[in-house]
Amino acid sequence: MQFASQILSNVEIARDYWRIRLTAPREFAAATPGQFVMVRIGGGLDPLLRRPLAVFDLGTDETGGVAQVWFEMLYKVVGKGTAMLSTMRAGSAVDILGPLGTGFDMGGDDEEKLLVGGGIGLAPLYLLATELVRRKSPVHLFAGGRTRDDLLCLTDFERLSVKCHCATEDGSYGAKGFVTVALNRHLDALAGKATLYACGPDGMLHALAKIAAERKLPCQVSLEGYMACGVGACLGCVATGKNHSPQTPDYRCVCTEGPVFEASELQWGA
Ligand SMILES: Cc1cc2nc3c(=O)[nH]c(=O)nc-3n(C[C@H](O)[C@H](O)[C@H](O)COP(=O)(O)OP(=O)(O)OC[C@H]3O[C@@H](n4cnc5c(N)ncnc54)[C@H](O)[C@@H]3O)c2cc1C
Incomplete structure (x- = not known):
């Protein structure tokens, strides 16, 4: 699914490593470990391509009786797209495609x-x-x-x-x-x-x-x-x-x- 998401927080947790939390529609709560999203960074032509980032964490907050699904990503600033993402603040809009891909198989519980x-x-x-x-x-x-x-x-x-x-x-x-x-x-x-x-x-x-x-x-x-x-x-x-x-x-x-x-x-x- 493609959706407009809002940044809830975007924090540098170690040198060049950032942790970002975004809103998501209710259906996003079905994302499974190992899946990822494609992030459209900025509204312009550069960078043109979306950047893939893994889903790090996922949850739902209840405020005033309204459930809001959120997800987090951890990213390392390595180039243009991730550098631009690190300048974006809470309240900014980001276009997301996902959850995508085939994630981890949980296997048996006896190991x-x-x-x-x-x-x-x-x-x-x-x-x-x-x-x-x-x-x-x-x-x-x-x-x-x-x-x-x-x-x-x-x-x-x-x-x-x-x-x-x-x-x-x-x-x-x-x-x-x-x-x-x-x-x-x-x-x-x-x-x-x-x-x-x-x-x-x-x-x-x-x-x-x-x-x-x-x-x-x-x-x-x-x-x-x-x-x-x-x-x-x-x-x-x-x-x-x-x-x-x-x-x-x-x-x-x-x-x-x-x-x-x-x-x-x-x-x-x-
Ligand atoms: C399924 C998937 C999940 C990913 N999950 C995460 C994640 O959770 N957190 C995270 O930080 N990164 C993740 N990545 C890598 C991330 O997508 C790239 O680091 C990002 O696209 C770089 O974008 P940029 O515009 O900042 O860098 P660019 O300007 O595109 O490139 C900058 C430099 O980084 C190198 N580079 C770019 N992409 C990659 C790459 N994929 N592998 C190796 N070198 C690369 C380029 O050669 C160049 O030297 C994931 C990639 C995939 C395919």
Whole structure:
């Protein structure tokens, strides 16, 4: 659905990272973890294309007997569109298309849910954690970043009683090094079953796909590549599927078939 939304708040939570809350129509409350929206930023021709952002959180406020659905997004300022978004204040109007895409599969309740987020990759994992906790699954978050500022909204995850394991490359918070080290340590001690859910830089997702394959664990990854239309029309966001070869092309459309894929369904290169 396409709708005119109003910004309720837009706050810088760490250097270059922002958290924005917007109004939404009642039907938006059906959005599921891993889905995203396409945001039209500004009313002019530049930027022309909408920008995809994950749904971070979702709720309904009751004021004066009137229910108002809201949703939040976490975004990192990396270029023109996100820089413009960061200048917009409460009360401004934003045109939204969504919720879009195929989100995370919740899987069974008899297993640990291991969420792995790198930097802004934590964005789609919070709504997922909320839903998994509601289903009474044991949830662990492995949060990685270059430095402390890249570990976003940890107190929000902790408030859900998610056990957070942190790693930074510069050692400014948590263990020093990649988040996969902490994850591997946890997996070595794991007695029962587990599913991995991940979002973050390509290198991290690639490493996780390898870990999951070696340990024979299901692993769902949310991809954040370039995307132009968000509805499967432009085919600008395809990922390479596991059966791809020059003779038999196998491309998966990230915006409609994804952005969440089972890691073993994709081709990860060497
Ligand atoms: C399904 C999906 C969900 C996403 N969710 C989030 C989210 O919740 N929070 C968030 O901050 N970002 C998210 N992204 C990425 C976000 O869409 C881009 O960062 C944003 O479109 C950049 O717009 P811009 O105009 O600021 O940057 P541009 O001016 O378009 O680009 C600036 C720089 O960033 C690089 N860049 C732009 N887009 C991407 C990208 N997708 N991947 C890698 N590099 C890129 C460009 O090469 C360029 O160097 C998501 C992407 C997808 C596909």
